[in-house]
Amino acid sequence: MPRLPSRFNPQQPRSELSFEGQSLQIPSFAICVEENRVPPKLKEICVMTRLLLAFVVCCVGSLAVADVKVLPDGRAPADKRLGKLKDLNGYFPLEVPPTKEEWAKRADYVRKQVLVSQGLWPMPTKAALKPAVHGKVDRDDFTVERVYFESAPGFFVTGSLFRPKGLKGPFAGVLCPHGHWANGRFYDAGEPAVKQQIVVGAERFEVSGRYPLQARCVQLARMGCVVFHYDMLGNADSQQLSHTLVHRFGVDGKRRPEMEKADSWGLYSPQAELRLQSIMGLQTLNSIAALDFIQSLPDVDANRIGVTGASGGGTQTFMLSAIDPRVTVQFPAVMVSTAMQGGCTCENSSLLRVGTGNIELAGLFAPKPLGMVAADDWTKEIMTKGMPELNQLYTMLGAKDNVKATAYLHFPHNYNHPSRAVMYSWFKKHLKLEGKDPIVEQDFQPLSIAELTVFDDAHPKPPSGDDFERSLTKTLATDADQQIAALTPTDTNSLTKFRDVVGTGWKVLIGRELPASSSIEREKIKKEDRGNFFFFGDLLKLKKEQEELPIVFLHPKQWNKQVVVWVDESGKSGLFNSDGSPKYEIKTLLDNGFSVCSPDIFGTGELVPAGAATPFKNRRVGGDRQFAGYTYGYNHPLFAQRVHDILTLVSFVRGDDHGAQKVHVVGLGGAGLWAAAAKAIAGPAIDRAAIDTAGFRFASLTEFDDAQFLPGAVKYGDVAGLLSLSAGSEVWLSGEKELPKLTAACWKAADGPAPALFTGEAAAKGNDVAKWLSR
Template structure:
């Protein structure tokens, strides 16, 4: 196991990680980088157990870390500004026991979320308290809001008891919203990107992106899946997560909705969205994420994967972030089949520790395949009735309905025409706005270059930039067993003093001969260590699934830079005596990361960047690719996070020199900074 000496230096980042992020329990190093090409990569189909912490305090620390991870992974650190929704509600249609209306609003400027609003029929006062009703958000999942079962599938479901009626059985997503409205709730089902009326991003792009599009190579106008989008953590999953948050904003804004009784339920891909929304948004009071709470397959679509999201965690633990609030689900004959013995007992253990053992439920329905069928829906209705305080007379048994027509479900018409801004131009406009607003928010936290500029909070800088970098630099706990062996095995080539007689250790990462500036340490009696990964592969190990998307690899595995940073930090922590950690060129990426992680365990950090920038990497297979690095200040900020520990910068460009100097000045550590 990694020595806790890694955090013994008292550096601000180490302390922040332990206290605020419980980072110490998560950090470990990778396998020996000389064999990283053969490292066994984790995939979305692996096992993702939930290890419940021993105490409430430990869980609270872990939960804080995970919420930060979700926000960073989805590109929502910082949150984009919430512009006015400009919501339009139109086209009311009366049905048996409920009514529907069509909705569209803006989540990003110029991007419209579409969907359908379900309300109880006139005269239905069930669940009304002080004129307000419970509000239920329903992300529909794959298949779409208007999905209809084929004749064959419908008959199979009717025969097995998965469905009871032809009308509701043919339209299961619509049926659950309709019956929740009959029970007295206001329900909003919004379109996922590429489904029904949400066509500004097409279905193939949002859910079937197998090969790179020519537009993705344009570095001046980034679109989805481009290396620049990844360097700024902009993804389909993040986009849909923001749409879900704004959809909850819309639902909460309705005059007849009780903001204290908000629930979310979705199935399959909608279950994934339900998990994330429950983890991120405190307004949700009841949750029913169906079909995706599992220690097995984590969600196979592009819209369910994002860089960093499930490194060292999985859907069961992410769902646990909703605890101790009421959360129900079912297990079926799919990837959730083992939940009753692997996943659900751990949720019960956590809820029990938090004092609410009856607030979590998983009903085994293994006689059915992957579903949100009649039996599952009735389970959900009972859960919602109990925890949304619906009256006893609220109907819990679903009845049939007349299937809706296309005219009744289509949001766009002549009076409300569909937006013409779509495709790659639309992607580019939204991503540019997303990046601009994030850059502006983060820039306000940077220490100013000018000596006489108004002082900014150093704590805010360390929060706004340090937390994302701490998430990005984490190596999962399952690597810890290998870490101890690797630190002993990987010493590289040694020159200079004998190890037993040396007064210190110089660890150098860089190609070619040792720079002249470093030879003085050898003259002082330091031994030289050059880790073997210096000249190893120039490409990342990538999950081989035939899908062109970084999130399928780095959503589950740390990038190579992070593995190397962890390895060097572990190596430095295990050496007695002074340690100088040095790097040049692109090697500064993992040397700087290691120096931050190691704190004062690295006596001196020496860097010669030679113009290196993460933003210059042109493909996610490059060994220096780090998702999000460009968003969070690139090399200038990463190096600055070394403050207040000793640092020497040689031949750096103005941006690095100015940012590092400003940060060390604000940290009152100029005596520990040398700029040459």
């Protein structure tokens, strides 16, 4: 490097950089210089000095980052979240708990998960059914009537009601959701197809083979059942939401910006997902209303209710049976398996199959009778994957004869005569019907579309189209908002009710409890003496979930037995200045005896998938269809995963041998609501929580990949609802000019210390938190 000129004045002004506690003095002219005013000989020195300065700055920065890094170069956490997302074609086995008590607890949670995922927790206010039953068609031994009624204000269920003739009631009631057959309830296989079906043994009679959906309704009526064959959305008479919208949305890879307004939205939009409004949820609501209807009929025995459907109708069969205790026997055909879970948008919704699958969803019916049939499709392995576990479950519950699967692997996907015959026998046994085995269908005179359709001049079609869709989502949202508002507590009893409803909703949204500390392993990687505190770099391993969490601990040599879990949206590096020293607020805590730990929350620091863009966002399951349910129906959103990491760290600290007496959590900026959610789930395991909302509201989100996107968050009170779940605890709160009304009401009902509301400058938040914790 060229030597400085003799005229160089060592006393001239300098700039200072700090490097590992050592001051670096740099001449000011080397940092800022107008080159046209510098002598030529000095220019070379300036350039070289600036290059040196750049090198030093880079070294300082890289050393600071390396200092926070826990894992050695070339090693990444063995965390399954770093891999591919799960999709509907994954593997979904059932893990049967070892005891009845553990199954009861698990089943209760999964059942609530289903209800939440369908937008049915709490159950929407039911519309008066006001059923229209008309246009009776009389056949020799059965009748068929046209039916429609409301499941929600202005939203109609349509179908055909089959009744036996010449038999004495009351009769068993059977619901028949149809599945993905062309035109649904109006399905006609056609003459060429049925002849081929007869040749291969799939059908026995031309009429029943050509009209298989009518055939099962007719046969069940002949056996002594009142059967309601109702339309899946977008089929036959159910056209308020079109077939394209219900079953084909997004096949062109496009969204509908005109249906994604903050105050006026349609299904599949971020606004709908934030409120858990979905096609599948509406269909499930219709199934519940169909059950209400059939149970209301005077000739139906309310204690003998069966449900059967195939394919998508099989999905609705086990969905309804999982959540409605009125069903007494079910028979989902060619749907229940550990493999493909249902490919249509009408069979998927956010949150539904996160941590579960169709085998377990069907098993929620145990110990009541569950019959199934499989074919040469995704159900073909049911006898070895799924059925052994269901047998184990039913045996444990003392009902080993109440579960049965029959596999006809020489037939493709179907609900043909051999499959229907198995169902007839199952229903005969468990609904106590007439007849002898084997039950063989007889020919019948099919109904034409004109005889089946429920709408005519005297019974006009209801509204449909985009405007109706917007009004439906608005009606459902208003009802949900009113239900949450009605839960606003005024005392401890009503607060308990609020927590049961809203708290359960948030528990499902987050999808994990505080893990047992015994389930967490610690790998010690680094330990450094840094004067008045020790620096530890560790890796926490949550084996059951296949998750690994890089963390740092700053442990003072004079410890007060309290730990602060400080969560930063940049990860554990957020504890440090650029020179690697603790930030002022962290130093304050250390000086006051607090141990401070911080994780690389998922998507930060060392816990980022290879090749991912930064800042990290929610990923999407492959394919062009812009449907959130295909991703969030099988995977936790990023927001929830980050809360999981906080819970893991809190649990570890609570159970660590060092014996922390108190554990506090701090989340500022984007991390504030993760901390709020962790406190809501962990409860008293977190003593104090410092939460910065940054004025954020989930309702403002417009993109599915936003890191804060969380399906259902708006339904359960948005930020106000989340904060309310910590009522009664010691909380420092920033980002709010005043407490939201719901939050204030909950705190008043809890009769606990009011939150410490910080309204100062953003730059002072960290220092104020440190003072609040140290008081």
